[in-house]
Amino acid sequence: MQTFHIRYRNTQGTLMRILNAASRRALDLPVVHAEPSEHDHLVTLALEVNQKQVGQLYREWYGIADVIKVSSGAAHASAWTGAHPPAGVPMEESRAAARA
């Protein structure tokens, strides 16, 4: 189970778009908690995902107009073994993997 924290502006449909990115992949949503946070809103999701889905979700969430930041509660980035990490991994590591 992977925990995600998504900071977003609470505009019409933004939370639904965030959830839809998971539901369109037939992922169960056992934990969803949304609340105001500082000047924005924060939703926390727990999802059973594989590494490929982590990358896809990160990118799809960032594609939503009013999503501000996506992060993960688990240390998934350091455990990433693919050549192109989803986010948060230094470009140099990515390049080194490409050259390998």
Add this chain to the structure above:
Amino acid sequence: MEIKGADIVLRCLRAEGVELVFGYPGGAIMPLYDALEGSGVRHILTRHEQGAVFAAEGYARVTGEVGVAMATSGPGATNLVTGIADAKMDSVPLVCITGQVRSALIGTDAFQETDVFGVTLSLTKWSRLVRTIDEIPEAIAEGFYWARSGRPGPVVIDIPTDMLKAKKEFSGPVKFTPHARAADAKADGGFTDTIVALLRQSSKPVALVGAGAKLSGAIPELRRLLDNLNIPTFATVHGLGAVPPEASYYLGMVGMHGTRAANTALNETDLLFVFGARLDDRVTGEPTRFAPHAKIVHFEIDPAQLDRVRPCEVPVIGNLADTIPAFQAELRRHSLPDFSGWRAVACGPERAELDPRGLAQPTIRFLDELFSRLPQDSVVIADVGQHQMWAAQRYRSSSPRGFITSGGLGAMGFALPAAVGVQLAKPDTCVLCVSGDGGFQMNIQELATVRRLALPVKMVIVDNKYLGMVRQWQQLFYQRNYAETDLSDNPDFVEIAKAYKIHSFRLNEDAMREFPVSAETGDEIDRFLRSPEPELLVFDCAPEANVFPMVPAGAALSEMLLEEDPAQ
């Protein structure tokens, strides 16, 4: 002075540069229609809301500007949905304005009430259900911003009818300024050294060009880069026209119905450059066996498109109009390896098409005749099916916006209304609409729009009296069980066109068995293409003609079928 919400909508549209909208009136959106006259916005009445949204898409695809479609609440809005999905898949900037039941009735299952905001949530880049008249200017400004920005896409603005009728002081359109986001941070520019290192390791590099190259407006820069790289290059269906077909390194279309040379090179490559393509399954074949030896360098504006099929080694995120020139400038500092040996193999005669003149396939001959006689800068709009793939295979033009089709969604019925939008955007251009008999009947009512506006669209129906592509699959993979694909009871399209007062005629495929075609047939095609009036040409095609090459579903590109198996 106070003005109505409907007038505010139209003034904001004008402020966004909108001159043309496509739509169909109805109850909830009547106030907007009432305000059209004198607004400076020209409305094009189609005969179905799907026709309106496809026409708006055609306009947007050929101009690069935002297309605008209008419809009423309920069924009017839901009839837009296929076009919205199409715009999402093919990155078309589109704004749909829908009327909604009055605010007090929302959520009551009122007459013609549909939650269009909810229905289109997963299909749009952004959407807004307007709650007060004060929100209208900002909703339109923000909607147009998102439709145009980044990877373009569709937007829905749903406006309750009472907001359109209400009045308020209007101080003018507003500008939308997006909030800064972590995701907007630009990728660092240090990718060139990595790519050059990969090029030096590579012996069989190739380049794949998709729609993103065109959308970025970076075609001249891309062509210079490709000339510099000088490696075998091919295009997706939406990338057609980005690379001059006469370029010595160009191998044509890649994918399910791509050329033998392109698919073979893609299967063999050890380094794949992707310029603005999302690598969908029609391009990759079986994803686990796609370009099995290759590392991937992916130039892409939309990070969500990376790693969808398989991981890429070097993502170059950003508008290709920025990243390609940056890469090209850096590349000049390096000497590149000589790939002439590989190029000679990949582009060599052993991999040429089996029947380059299409002598065994009259429909291909017919399309070759049509395309070779098109005036310069013509626009070809293909519907969806066999004719679409034949057209994509035979299209030879270096016009980046010269070939338009519903590629991602594959929406039959797209071509005729899209041609309406294209012709309105390009009134002096030859617009050729190529459909099948199935797809043409899905929006055949738009013949009335063509006639009313006297648009000189040249319409072609490739009539094989089948849902041809489905039938082809049934033949090859379902033991010829032609379940519900027989359209042998088609109406007489020539007579139908005549009923719409559109000149029409029929051409039999026997006319294409001669090479070259007879002077009489050639003259007739020339006359058709240069007529100042709309015309319909019905081409009678063999019922069981098939499109080859073909990569069967679930197969790798290397397993493409090159020609008919006599045993089938």
